[in-house]
Amino acid sequence: MTANTNPGAGACPLPHPATETVLLGHGSGGRLSEQLLREVFLPAFNNPYLDQLNDQATVPLAGEALAFTTDSYVVNPLFFPGGDIGSLAVHGTVNDLAVGGARPLYLSAAFILEEGLPMAHLRKIVASMQAACQASGVVLVTGDTKVVERGKGDGVFITTSGVGAMELSRTLSVDRARPGDRIILSGPIGDHGITILSVREGIEFETGLESDSAPLVSPIRKMLAACGGVRCMRDPTRGGVSSTLNEIARASGVGIEIAEARIPIRDQVRGACELLGLDPLYVANEGKFIAVVAAEDADKALEALRQDPLGRSAALIGEVVEEHAGRVVLRSRIGGRRVVQMLAGEQLPRIC
Amino acid sequence: MTANTNPGAGACPLPHPATETVLLGHGSGGRLSEQLLREVFLPAFNNPYLDQLNDQATVPLAGEALAFTTDSYVVNPLFFPGGDIGSLAVHGTVNDLAVGGARPLYLSAAFILEEGLPMAHLRKIVASMQAACQASGVVLVTGDTKVVERGKGDGVFITTSGVGAMELSRTLSVDRARPGDRIILSGPIGDHGITILSVREGIEFETGLESDSAPLVSPIRKMLAACGGVRCMRDPTRGGVSSTLNEIARASGVGIEIAEARIPIRDQVRGACELLGLDPLYVANEGKFIAVVAAEDADKALEALRQDPLGRSAALIGEVVEEHAGRVVLRSRIGGRRVVQMLAGEQLPRIC
Numbered sequence: 001m002t003a004n005t006n007p008g009a010g011a012c013p014l015p016h017p018a019t020e021t022v023l024l025g026h027g028s029g030g031r032l033s034e035q036l037l038r039e040v041f042l043p044a045f046n047n048p049y050l051d052q053l054n055d056q057a058t059v060p061l062a063g064e065a066l067a068f069t070t071d072s073y074v075v076n077p078l079f080f081p082g083g084d085i086g087s088l089a090v091h092g093t094v095n096d097l098a099v100g101g102a103r104p105l106y107l108s109a110a111f112i113l114e115e116g117l118p119m120a121h122l123r124k125i126v127a128s129m130q131a132a133c134q135a136s137g138v139v140l141v142t143g144d145t146k147v148v149e150r151g152k153g154d155g156v157f158i159t160t161s162g163v164g165a166m167e168l169s170r171t172l173s174v175d176r177a178r179p180g181d182r183i184i185l186s187g188p189i190g191d192h193g194i195t196i197l198s199v200r201e202g203i204e205f206e207t208g209l210e211s212d213s214a215p216l217v218s219p220i221r222k223m224l225a226a227c228g229g230v231r232c233m234r235d236p237t238r239g240g241v242s243s244t245l246n247e248i249a250r251a252s253g254v255g256i257e258i259a260e261a262r263i264p265i266r267d268q269v270r271g272a273c274e275l276l277g278l279d280p281l282y283v284a285n286e287g288k289f290i291a292v293v294a295a296e297d298a299d300k301a302l303e304a305l306r307q308d309p310l311g312r313s314a315a316l317i318g319e320v321v322e323e324h325a326g327r328v329v330l331r332s333r334i335g336g337r338r339v340v341q342m343l344a345g346e347q348l349p350r351i352c
Numbered sequence: 353m354t355a356n357t358n359p360g361a362g363a364c365p366l367p368h369p370a371t372e373t374v375l376l377g378h379g380s381g382g383r384l385s386e387q388l389l390r391e392v393f394l395p396a397f398n399n400p401y402l403d404q405l406n407d408q409a410t411v412p413l414a415g416e417a418l419a420f421t422t423d424s425y426v427v428n429p430l431f432f433p434g435g436d437i438g439s440l441a442v443h444g445t446v447n448d449l450a451v452g453g454a455r456p457l458y459l460s461a462a463f464i465l466e467e468g469l470p471m472a473h474l475r476k477i478v479a480s481m482q483a484a485c486q487a488s489g490v491v492l493v494t495g496d497t498k499v500v501e502r503g504k505g506d507g508v509f510i511t512t513s514g515v516g517a518m519e520l521s522r523t524l525s526v527d528r529a530r531p532g533d534r535i536i537l538s539g540p541i542g543d544h545g546i547t548i549l550s551v552r553e554g555i556e557f558e559t560g561l562e563s564d565s566a567p568l569v570s571p572i573r574k575m576l577a578a579c580g581g582v583r584c585m586r587d588p589t590r591g592g593v594s595s596t597l598n599e600i601a602r603a604s605g606v607g608i609e610i611a612e613a614r615i616p617i618r619d620q621v622r623g624a625c626e627l628l629g630l631d632p633l634y635v636a637n638e639g640k641f642i643a644v645v646a647a648e649d650a651d652k653a654l655e656a657l658r659q660d661p662l663g664r665s666a667a668l669i670g671e672v673v674e675e676h677a678g679r680v681v682l683r684s685r686i687g688g689r690r691v692v693q694m695l696a697g698e699q700l701p702r703i704c
Contacts, residue, residue, distance in 0.1 A: 019471060020470065020471050020472070021467075021468050021469060021470055021471060022465045022466070022467060022468060022469040022470075022471065022474065022499055023467060023499070024467050024499050024501065025499075026465065026497065026499050027465070027497060027498045027499030027500075033497065036497060037497070040471070040474060040475055040478055041478060041495060041497075044475075044478040044479055044481070044482045045478070045481075045482055045485070045492045045495075047491050047492070047493065049458075049491065049493035049494070050492065050493055050494065050495070056494060057458070057460075057493035057494040059457070059458050059491075059493055059515075061413070061414075061416065061418065061457065061515070061517060062413075062414065062415075062416035062517060063414075064413065064414035064416070066413065066418075066458075066515065068458055068460060068493060068494055068513075068515055069460070069494050070460035070461070070462045070494055070495060070496055070511070070513055071462060071496045072462040072463070072464050072496055072497075072498045072511060073498075074464060074498045074500050105411070105413065106401075106409070106411050106418075106420055108409075108420060108421070108422035108513050109422070110422045110423060110424040110511045110513075111424070112424050112426060112464070112509055112511075113374045113378065113379070114374070115373075115374060115375060115376050116373050116374060117373060117374040118372065118373055118374075119371060119372050119373060119374065119392070120372070122374065122392060123392055123396075126392055126393060126396040126397070127396055129396070129397075130396045130397055133397070139399050139401060139411075140397045140399070140402065141399065141401035141402055141409035141411055141420060142401070142402065142408060142409040142420055142421050142422055143393060143397075143402070143422060144422055144423045144424055144511075145378065145379060145385065145388060145389075145393075145424075146379045146424045146425075146426045146509075146702075147374055147375070147376050147377075147378050147379030147701070148379075148426050148506060148509075148701075148702060149376065149701065149702075151503065152505070152506040153504070153505060153506070154500060154504040154505070157464055157498075157500075157509065159422070159424060159462045159464075159496075159511035159513075161420075161422055161460050161462075161511075161513035163411075163413070163418065163420055163515060165413060165414060349499070349500075349501065350498075350500060350501075
């Protein structure tokens with residue numbers, strides 16, 4: 001028996017008890033991921049940079065502030081409408097720098113290939129990475145390749161790391177949200193997760209649905225240039241919008257209230273979620289960000305964002321409140337209110 | 353049939369023809385790795401930083417020179433005498449910065465975990481990484497964790513990236529070796545590869561043999577402080593001493609001549625190699641480096657190196673010559689001469 005079952009807990013299985021083996025949910029971006037981070041990684045590597053728990057670290061180098069981030073990509077399938085593991089591995093890491101307020105500059109790429117991978121697949125992935133680098137304004141300057149035996153990997157895993165210049169004098173951080181601040185979302189949610197799911201399961205929900213995987217450098221720069229009141233930004237990837245908002249609420253010690261009716265979502269994503277019993281608030285995005293902005297700057301931020309193709313459907317979806325500190329509450333279309341938790345288990349493994 | 357068989361080539365199977373699928377040898381650090389790099393990665397990502405083909409890139413940031421490197425670690429088994437995948441992942445990346453002449457500062461770590469990995473193994477690996485960071489003088493500032501299904505990974509893969517300050521005004525580069533320069537090796541070869549092999553195969557050659565995995569920051573700093581004539585340094589990991597020397601010979605357009613009798617090697621490593629039919633010049637090292645040094649500075653470099661516990665057995669093993677440009681020639685103990693090629697296939701998969 002693994003310790004992740006909790007037979008004595010009855011109707012209240014949370015908080016998740018510590019497990020003795022790694023579960024798929026430890027890679028979900030939700031509660032189990034956070035538990036792994038807090039119980040295994042943070043105590044070991046304890047230092048002020050890592051402890052900030054931003055998606056990138058800001059460290060001093062030669063008197064300047066350097067932004068540094070890393071992510072592994074294990075998405076399955078390798079190719080999907082709107083991108084592939086290569087473009088995703090560039091966009092994801094570039095976005096972690098951009099939402100931290102840095103100008104992305106350099107990328108590294110480390111490949112773990114499974115013996116027998118068709119060379120044509122690798123060439124296609126690499127070409128797609130290079131196109132994504134060019135679109136993102138970064139240069140891939142160093143890399144590595146390892147090969148594992150058949151059945152010890154799964155085609156290709158890619159780890160990209162990114163270095164950027166933290167040019168802004170202001171400090172963006174997830175602990176800076178304050179009551180009264182507004183929550184802005186840069187566009188419709190769930191496109192990436194539902195696209196991956198539909199390809200993986202062979203379900204065709206609707207023609208034309210694609211992953212939203214894209215570099216967020218341009219819309220973020222427009223928004224930051226237009227207003228100074230941005231507290232923090234995050235891209236709601238694994239774990240979706242709900243997990244990101246929960247992280248901000250906890251880190252800042254504030255409540256967050258969002259309105260279901262204001263959250264942009266495509267009809268085919270909504271339909272697929274209803275059909276499959278998924279909550280779109282937990283579905284992964286790869287080309288969206290959430291910004292917490294001072295109330296007086298929210299209109300300016302929205303206006304600037306909407307000037308960019310990747311922010312055209314940006315919306316004000318809620319606000320930071322003093323009540324229910326550390327919790328996120330959703331006002332539903334029909335007037336109800338419910339607490340939106342962090343993702344508890346694993347919704348869609350290997351989404352990124 | 354995969355294209356890596358070459359039925360028409362008769363007695364001359366080299367150069368290796370392009371293959372249509374990824375082979376284990378593409379991760380060897382030898383000729384197939386180089387082919388993959390030149391045929392797939394370099395043409396796609398073509399830029400002056402990557403094209404330098406050093407194990408780290410030196411890039412400008414805010415008027416300073418920044419060193420940036422990455423490596424994935426897929427070693428099997430995860431735990432071995434002298435270290436584990438965690439310490440190896442720290443030392444390997446720190447060493448890539450150090451041999452480039454940089455002061456290692458910050459590390460990122462991205463974990464790809466296989467579902468079912470015992471949490472105790474992960475804790476042990478993470479503790480070992482932290483100890484290695486402290487010994488190396490680096491801080492692990494950012495990270496990521498993904499989980500793949502059982503049978504789609506192999507316990508743990510770790511990708512570390514490193515950032516360092518390129519403090520030296522001199523430029524170290526593999527294309528700077530010149531006829532007359534001396535070749536220095538920091539200590540005995542083959543310990544890591546033979547240790548991994550013996551654990552993996554359940555062979556006990558001799559008690560006491562351990563991986564040489566270690567951070568090379570201290571001996572390198574002592575050597576660089578003592579003399580200005582260092583042309584380049586490399587750590588002979590995958591592909592061993594012979595592949596590293598071949599890379600230098602080719603990049604610099606010079607010949608290299610080494611003397612078998614001068615190459616330090618432990619008796620148990622030599623014995624194991626003879627027993628198994630392995631050439632120790634191709635066996636991986638994880639705590640050694642090769643330096644090409646101007647003739648007049650070689651004694652100073654050796655003396656400085658020998659002051660450090662990790663350079664105590666440093667030796668002058670050969671020199672750079674005008675003849676046979678691009679090739680490495682070994683003078684054997686019995687007076688013969690033979691060309692030492694780059695590793696052609698795969699000697700020991702998943703050695704690091």
